[in-house]
Amino acid sequence: MQNPTCWRLLLAGDVMTGRGIDQILPGAGDAQIYESYMHSARGYVTLAEERNGPISVPVSVDYPWGEALALMAARNAHCRIVNLETAVTRCDDFWRGKSINYRMHPDNMPTLSAAHIDLCSLANNHVLDWGYGGLAETLQVLRRAGIGTAGAGETLAAAAAPAVFPLGGQRLLLFACGHPSSGVPERWAANGDRAGVYLIGELSTQTVAEIARRIEDSRQPGDIVVISIHWGGNWGYRIPHERRRFAHWLIDAGADLVFGHSSHHPQGAEVYRERAILYGCGDLINDYEGIGGYEEYQAQLRLLYCVDLDRDSGALRRLEMIPFEMRRLRLHKAGSHDRDWLRKTLGRECRRLGAGLRLSEDGESFLLQW
Template sequence: MGGGGLTGLFLCGDVMLGRGLDQILPHPLDPALPERYVRDARDYVSLAETVSGPVPRRAGYAYPWGEALDLIDAARPDVRVVNLETSVTRHDGHVPGKAVHYRMDPANLPALTAVRPDVVVLANNHVLDYGRRGLGDTLDALAAAGLRTAGAGRDAEEASRPAAVPLPEGRRLLVFALGLASSGVPRDWAATARRGGVHFAAGPGDPAATRLAARLRTTRRPGDLVVVSLHWGPNWGYRPDRSEVSFAHTLVDAGADIVHGHSSHHPRPLEAYRGRLVLHGCGDLVNDYEGISGQERYRDDLRLLHFVTVHDEDGALEEVRLVPLRTRRLRLERAPEQDVRWLHDVLGRTSRPFGMRIEAAPDPVAGGPALTARPA
């Protein structure tokens, strides 16, 4: 995907391999849930089956990714970054008071490594669903699998440290990650000097957010590319908060080449700011939400693979190739053409005020309908 002075990245929204998906993988945990309305994780599998048909049990680890794996491999991105919203632990001590709890058995971790991520972002509102012990288990499991992480750690220094991916000619891609309260990250999940947790900011004006912008200036070396991954904003709605738009601009001004936003259950606008990419919300990618009703107008059954190409020389955006998928039987498959048209209309309308042009065109790599985003 890269080459010729260009670097290609695969970016995505939320990957949630716990709960119902954990139940269909080879090593399911006890299905009991501490949720108010759903007490058995297998009920989420049954809910998906009511709308799409039978879902296999003890499915292969790659099953939830479906057709996405071949599409990602065909694109040959230089770097792959995912946001994991699941605690990887067998610990039963859930955090009380939360409506939703996500965990997966560490033995099912090949369901994550199937996509071969270079960086796993953990700054989100589910990584501590099973407490700090669960976070420790998660960090241990990911480290044992050889995965780089960003956005959570055993103390504040580790949680705020960027993940560094080597690039050709001694360059690096740095991934910083921050979870904001607007996405539902509890304040007491913040990592401190003596306590593990998330790299957390109460809002764009929080000192932690200011320190992040300052750190970009001091950490970046000539030739580096910088991604700032942010878990922010509400689950639903297309209009980003003005303060968060301003924060994204501040990060670009400080040296970020890509602002990788996630938390929303559906894709939100793409923005071109000073030639750099701001993803205000990538939407969900892998989860067990199929069949849950209430927000059908947002079409959260539709998912996107984001293939981003930037210039090595200055980090400026070349294009974003968007490959639409849909979830069926808890598995990703190519979205039909009418759904691609719907996404084109919505993203085109919502991204236009942010200086981004969305075009519909066949996917030049794998074929099939797709979208391309470029600065207007």
């Protein structure tokens, strides 16, 4: 049930609907990719089928979301936000020298619409995988679908500007930035007359001051401010001191929620000054199902985050984590064994940050304790 004094947000980390996911959907684009490991995106579908069984292609547009759709609808969120880690384009101008290039054909946009996504962060290391033409088409297709974007644009001013989402008489401002530690090439940084992503440099007081100025320039009384940040490597639970300090500074600068991502698996979360910091939300949708390595992280297990923020103050009132398993390129409710593993693992990481996890009343999700 919603708390009438709160705004409810649904958040997901990396949503990677390109490559193998694109190939199973009705509007599949050109399967050619330019990787040393694989030359056809259909190869990732084959790997998933070898792991968990056949997929009847083409699937429905809502297929990748699977059982998550009903659980998302039940939460009745006011705003749904994801980090969209793929270009949405027909462009064939792949970025030379980059080892992986994600692309979803624009005809598959109904897959995002099926989940009623409201806002996308684009400040990540795959949005320019198909060049500046691919970025321009991505922005155009998302806007045409009524999905707001932040973190990438035609200029630095556009990339750094927030996506604005109405919340009754209030607004939600989504700022999005990327950090080189996540693999965003420095050449992708937007500037005064060049398109690209809002790429920040050192996690310093100077960088925070720049973000604080952008918040101050955009914020109106009553606005809720979410800062999406793509940072860190793909694997590991350790949160470096400078990253944690920077997240605290972002809260001090006016953020009501820090929404981090890049790691392929969920990382710990904490609460600082009554504001939630999600250091790494992990992937929600990708085509990694048949790829071996890093099994200790159980990366087939995914989380969706349901966050209640006080309407008046922006303070965190409730944070629920809903677990899923990706199987046959589709989200399924996590079984009891997987839920237990996730709760224990993330509970350990949250305790290191001064928080904890407990089971929800129905035993099927986790609630952050602080």
